[in-house]
Amino acid sequence: MYYYIFNYLLTLKIACRMNCTRIGLRYYYSTSPFNQRILLLKNAPKVDDALQLFDEMLQRQPPPSIFQFTQLISVIVKMKQYSTALKLFEQMRLMGVPVSILTMNISINCYCRLNQVAYGFALLATLFKQGYSPSLATYSTLINGLVLADRVFEAVELFKKLLRDKLCDPDQVMYGTVINGLCKVGHTSKAIQLLTFMESGSCKPCVEQYSVVIDSLCKDKMVDHALELFAKMTEKGVLADVITYNSLIHGLCNFGRETEAANMLRDMEEVGVSPTVATFNILVNSFCKQGSVKDAEIAVQEMARRGLCPNVITYSALMDGYCLRGEIDEAEKVLNGMMEKDLAPNIITYNSLINGYCKKKQIDKARHLFQEIQDKGLIPDVITYNSMLQGLFESGNPAAARERFNKMQAKGLAPNIYTYRILLHGMCKNSQCSDALALFRSLESKELMEDVGLYNILIDGCNKCGKPNLAVDLFDKLLLKGLKPDVRTYTVMISVHCQQGLFGKAKELLRNMEEKGCLANSVTYNVIVKEFLKEKAFEEAEILLKEMISRGFSPDSTTFEMLLNQIPSTRQDSPIQTIIQKLTNIK
DNA sequence: GTAGGGTTAG
Numbered sequence: 001m002y003y004y005i006f007n008y009l010l011t012l013k014i015a016c017r018m019n020c021t022r023i024g025l026r027y028y029y030s031t032s033p034f035n036q037r038i039l040l041l042k043n044a045p046k047v048d049d050a051l052q053l054f055d056e057m058l059q060r061q062p063p064p065s066i067f068q069f070t071q072l073i074s075v076i077v078k079m080k081q082y083s084t085a086l087k088l089f090e091q092m093r094l095m096g097v098p099v100s101i102l103t104m105n106i107s108i109n110c111y112c113r114l115n116q117v118a119y120g121f122a123l124l125a126t127l128f129k130q131g132y133s134p135s136l137a138t139y140s141t142l143i144n145g146l147v148l149a150d151r152v153f154e155a156v157e158l159f160k161k162l163l164r165d166k167l168c169d170p171d172q173v174m175y176g177t178v179i180n181g182l183c184k185v186g187h188t189s190k191a192i193q194l195l196t197f198m199e200s201g202s203c204k205p206c207v208e209q210y211s212v213v214i215d216s217l218c219k220d221k222m223v224d225h226a227l228e229l230f231a232k233m234t235e236k237g238v239l240a241d242v243i244t245y246n247s248l249i250h251g252l253c254n255f256g257r258e259t260e261a262a263n264m265l266r267d268m269e270e271v272g273v274s275p276t277v278a279t280f281n282i283l284v285n286s287f288c289k290q291g292s293v294k295d296a297e298i299a300v301q302e303m304a305r306r307g308l309c310p311n312v313i314t315y316s317a318l319m320d321g322y323c324l325r326g327e328i329d330e331a332e333k334v335l336n337g338m339m340e341k342d343l344a345p346n347i348i349t350y351n352s353l354i355n356g357y358c359k360k361k362q363i364d365k366a367r368h369l370f371q372e373i374q375d376k377g378l379i380p381d382v383i384t385y386n387s388m389l390q391g392l393f394e395s396g397n398p399a400a401a402r403e404r405f406n407k408m409q410a411k412g413l414a415p416n417i418y419t420y421r422i423l424l425h426g427m428c429k430n431s432q433c434s435d436a437l438a439l440f441r442s443l444e445s446k447e448l449m450e451d452v453g454l455y456n457i458l459i460d461g462c463n464k465c466g467k468p469n470l471a472v473d474l475f476d477k478l479l480l481k482g483l484k485p486d487v488r489t490y491t492v493m494i495s496v497h498c499q500q501g502l503f504g505k506a507k508e509l510l511r512n513m514e515e516k517g518c519l520a521n522s523v524t525y526n527v528i529v530k531e532f533l534k535e536k537a538f539e540e541a542e543i544l545l546k547e548m549i550s551r552g553f554s555p556d557s558t559t560f561e562m563l564l565n566q567i568p569s570t571r572q573d574s575p576i577q578t579i580i581q582k583l584t585n586i587k
Numbered sequence: 588g589t590a591g592g593g594t595t596a597g
Contacts, residue, residue: 144591244594317597
């Protein structure tokens with residue numbers, strides 16, 4: 001203890017004598033007893049340990065340098081404990097540890113991450129009052145805060161103002177922040193303009209800025225443009241890093257271009273960029289989504305072979321893959337496997353399983369798990385509730401579903417569009433279409449009221465509940481609102497007309513929809529053919545059947561059965577018999 | 588060698 005104090009005083013003395021605080025600080029820093037522990041925390045962050053260390057540092061006399069406090073709090077920020085970090089700054093302030101522009105910037109960042117960008121700007125004002133001048137990082141942090149709060153327009157305005165008033169000279173980070181904001185709201189072309197602007201100026205874009213745009217292009221389904229930009233940056237001598245490659249691999253996988261994704265993986269390794277756990281997770285997830293969990297398992301083995309540890313994302317993707325195939329036992333095995341490895345499943349992990357149980361109508365297991373995860377301290381989110389609602393409806397318990405929906409709202413969880421789709425669909429299916437309509441009318445959110453999917457559910461529901469007039473009303477309302485009916489809407493309406501015996505209207509709608517650029521699909525044809533068969537309007541059915549087959553659609557199993565059973569044997573020579581013959585041979 | 592921006596799961 002005395003040794004350290006003595007050492008500290010000595011270094012200060014040396015520093016003063018040399019009139020160079022930097023050397024003093026550096027010496028103190030390297031011999032500090034806290035230094036080692038901060039370093040340890042940086043490598044293996046633990047909140048409790050960090051807080052303990054902070055207390056010790058705060059009590060130490062003389063207090064450690066602001067440098068070390070900042071380092072420690074940065075560790076806490078990296079752990080996303082923003083509120084904690086802010087509290088620690090407050091404690092430091094109360095103890096009289098001086099603040100700096102650095103601590104201010106970190107505080108502003110914490111407020112921004114907590115979605116309290118207004119407090120960030122308040123701190124900026126304080127900063128001015130105390131005579132500090134904001135740094136480039138201060139402004140970048142605030143711009144990013146606006147982006148995080150989905151206020152990209154204001155972020156861009158702030159950026160423009162900084163340029164216009166020459167308040168700062170933007171660096172790569174600031175450009176990157178703005179480019180990221182533009183991409184986030186889908187203005188990728190504006191982001192590309194800014195990137196081009198950078199290329200022509202003195203602050204050249206680096207891999208970070210290119211990666212943001214490449215990722216955004218991939219998400220905009222413009223993978224080829226992304227590949228072009230990737231080629232361009234390489235030409236300019238900017239080397240792609242693992243994030244660039246991950247974005248491209250993700251983009252290729254999303255559009256079924258797995259072979260190219262595999263080539264990309266090979267390429268990156270050839271140029272010395274090592275794939276990470278994230279790279280493999282992208283592949284694992286892609287395989288799982290397509291239903292080939294076997295390939296996903298091979299990818300997991302491959303990552304393990306390279307010494308990369310599968311994480312909670314890897315296992316959750318695998319579980320989801322198995323659940324999608326209905327292989328819940330396998331999903332349970334994966335869950336047990338990850339827990340044996342001391343990996344904590346999160347709400348997304350459990351959502352896969354709950355959804356799996358619900359889809360398999362094992363509602364009791366789903367209910368049990370729903371309770372169990374809450375006992376473990378996990379909080380069900382809107383997706384958990386959506387799965388439960390669907391499961392409850394499908395297991396024939398609409399009352400329990402309604403109750404669960406009420407509970408969800410009481411907990412302050414906002415239902416999303418899927419919640420309402422599930423709810424209205426479930427209610428209609430249980431002959432509660434009046435209730436469903438009442439609920440729909442009570443919706444206040446404009447966004448929800450303009451969801452064609454909800455209209456489809458209600459129109460279909462009213463029709464099946466024997467209220468075709470209400471279905472027609474809804475369709476008119478939808479058109480009146482200027483919403484665009486999709487193929488499902490038209491298909492349901494065709495079915496509505498047929499059931500009312502208005503076959504002329506049904507056929508007219510079939511032509512109408514195509515004129516409006518909405519192509520009929522296999523379901524549309526099956527619906528209308530079945531209705532004609534029900535009415536024994538064989539000639540009409542025949543014409544449509546030929547039309548659908550010529551367009552590459554085929555009758556579904558019920559249509560096929562109706563054809564077999566209903567076509568009178570007297571019409572052996574009819575084209576429809578030939579079709580049946582052909583189809584029977586295929587089957 | 589302390590602060591600000593980019594990739595992965597339902």
